[in-house]
Amino acid sequence: MKFQLKTLTPAQACTEKSDALLILLPSQAKSDKASKASWPLAQTVQGAQASGDFEDKAGKVLTLYGAAGVASRVAVVMSAGKSVDKNVAKNVRDAFAAGMAALKGRSVKKLTVVLGDESQSQHLPIVMQAIADATYVYTATKGTGTKDKSGRMLAQVTVGVADSVKAKAAFAHGQALVAGMDFAKEWANRPANYATPTMLGEAAKSLAKAHPAVLCEVLGPSAVAKLGMGSFMSVARGSNEPLRFIVLKYMGGAKTTAPTVLIGKGVTFDTGGISLKGGAGMDEMKFDMCGAASVLGTFRALAELKPKLNVIGLIPATENMPSGHATKPGDVVTAMDGQTIEVLNTDAEGRLILNDALVYAKRFKPAAVVDIATLTGACGIALGAVRAGLFSTNDALAAELHNAGERALDLCWRLPLDDEYAEGLKSNFADVANVSDRQGGAVTAAKFLERFAKDYPWAHLDIAGVAWKGGREKGSTARPVGLLLEWLLAK
Ligand code: BES
Ligand code: MN
Numbered sequence: 001m002k003f004q005l006k007t008l009t010p011a012q013a014c015t016e017k018s019d020a021l022l023i024l025l026p027s028q029a030k031s032d033k034a035s036k037a038s039w040p041l042a043q044t045v046q047g048a049q050a051s052g053d054f055e056d057k058a059g060k061v062l063t064l065y066g067a068a069g070v071a072s073r074v075a076v077v078m079s080a081g082k083s084v085d086k087n088v089a090k091n092v093r094d095a096f097a098a099g100m101a102a103l104k105g106r107s108v109k110k111l112t113v114v115l116g117d118e119s120q121s122q123h124l125p126i127v128m129q130a131i132a133d134a135t136y137v138y139t140a141t142k143g144t145g146t147k148d149k150s151g152r153m154l155a156q157v158t159v160g161v162a163d164s165v166k167a168k169a170a171f172a173h174g175q176a177l178v179a180g181m182d183f184a185k186e187w188a189n190r191p192a193n194y195a196t197p198t199m200l201g202e203a204a205k206s207l208a209k210a211h212p213a214v215l216c217e218v219l220g221p222s223a224v225a226k227l228g229m230g231s232f233m234s235v236a237r238g239s240n241e242p243l244r245f246i247v248l249k250y251m252g253g254a255k256t257t258a259p260t261v262l263i264g265k266g267v268t269f270d271t272g273g274i275s276l277k278g279g280a281g282m283d284e285m286k287f288d289m290c291g292a293a294s295v296l297g298t299f300r301a302l303a304e305l306k307p308k309l310n311v312i313g314l315i316p317a318t319e320n321m322p323s324g325h326a327t328k329p330g331d332v333v334t335a336m337d338g339q340t341i342e343v344l345n346t347d348a349e350g351r352l353i354l355n356d357a358l359v360y361a362k363r364f365k366p367a368a369v370v371d372i373a374t375l376t377g378a379c380g381i382a383l384g385a386v387r388a389g390l391f392s393t394n395d396a397l398a399a400e401l402h403n404a405g406e407r408a409l410d411l412c413w414r415l416p417l418d419d420e421y422a423e424g425l426k427s428n429f430a431d432v433a434n435v436s437d438r439q440g441g442a443v444t445a446a447k448f449l450e451r452f453a454k455d456y457p458w459a460h461l462d463i464a465g466v467a468w469k470g471g472r473e474k475g476s477t478a479r480p481v482g483l484l485l486e487w488l489l490a491k
């Protein structure tokens with residue numbers, strides 16, 4: 001799917017020959033002026049509004065077929081809601097989600113979209129994301145002969161704005177975001193037998209090969225053993241698939257600038273290990289590498305946009321399997337920094353791979369470290385699918401991430417890290433246990449990680465509730481690529 005930016009008024013957009021045309025009306029305060037401006041659908045829209053057939057509310061659309069003066073087959077006029085509404089970005093997203101829904105099932109290869117007023121063009125990343133989300137097609141394991149095999153039908157999107165020069169940065173951000181989210185979805189959605197730790201390593205390497213701005217190194221079992229990552233290795237023990245520790249580097253900034261480190265949980269399948277999970281819905285544990293996928297996606301976006309930033313990506317990748325070699329409840333393992341851990345529950349494996357990555361991150365003398373993980377079912381219970389859990393030992397970093405999430409509409413919410421939450425992690429046989437009681441499970445998991453993240457500003461995003469959808473719409477959301485990219489670009 002290719003995006004193209006153009007200066008277009010709604011009137012000019014009507015003359016573009018596309019399969020479909022999406023027109024975002026100016027926000028209401030300006031619509032008087034705009035409705036006086038002559039464009040082919042002005043009267044139709046006014047009439048529909050006056051008769052109550054087209055409410056001026058974000059998410060309401062008017063779909064027209066073969067309209068006079070419109071070169072495209074289908075035109076969808078979208079309300080932008082009232083400009084007095086607080087969240088303009090959300091209105092723009094709702095409008096485009098509804099506009100794209102109106103095109104569902106139609107044969108649209110070429111699409112033109114046009115934004116009615118200049119202030120809307122700052123929201124291009126959200127517009128382009130909505131278009132990409134609505135047209136994404138998973139292909140990797142579809143058989144030949146099925147129509148899904150060919151992927152997205154939409155090939156060409158012309159984005160019309162009032163001033164294409166002023167909108168250039170937002171457009172480039174949007175392009176990078178879409179490339180990054182598509183990449184994250186691709187890997188997150190793959191079944192575990194098509195996304196083994198080895199294959200994730202290969203995916204990272206080919207990303208680096210295709211984009212020289214990205215460097216990649218992949219460590220295997222012997223290198224990881226040499227580093228002393230006994231905690232990470234204890235999770236991989238039960239699997240026949242060898243673990244991988246993926247190191248990505250994007251060094252677009254000054255050599256002297258301390259990098260930001262992103263760490264993604266890469267459990268390519270989580271059975272729970274000896275503390276085996278129940279069978280119902282276990283297939284969804286192929287999504288337990290969505291943190292890793294979000295790091296890969298963010299690097300894909302950086303490769304596209306080439307900002308002046310230094311970013312390191314770390315992905316511990318492994319399966320969590322039961323077997324004769326698997327770690328047993330009660331086993332004590334030693335992390336890279338020497339802390340010993342009593343593994344009371346082998347299903348609390350995410351924290352046992354992230355901790356070694358957190359220790360490894362020290363060597364980069366990072367400005368900040370953010371880990372992203374489908375860490376606890378408890379976080380999904382607490383916050384549902386709307387907001388990810390945000391934990392941080394640094395108020396400024398927490399505020400930056402929270403605010404980036406608000407701007408990108410990729411939301412998170414800060415949860416506490418009081419020391420009292422760590423009480424239950426005390427062990428009689430090691431420095432720390434890997435689980436506490438069930439209460440406050442998202443927080444106790446974060447308290448465990450905090451022990452390994454004392455040397456730099458650190459934040460943890462628990463994306464267990466938001467990283468994928470279940471049911472009919474089962475699939476990756478690519479979250480929080482939007483948040484991470486927005487945060488990095490604001491630096
Ligand atoms: N990957 C899971 C967390 C998870 C579960 C994410 C369901 C999304 C949906 C994680 O490894 C896990 O199993 N966590 C346990 C922790 C518990 C044993 C303390 C959990 O959440 O039940
Ligand atoms: Mn688990």
Ligand code: ZN
Nearest residue numbers: 267270288350
């Ligand atoms: Zn897990």
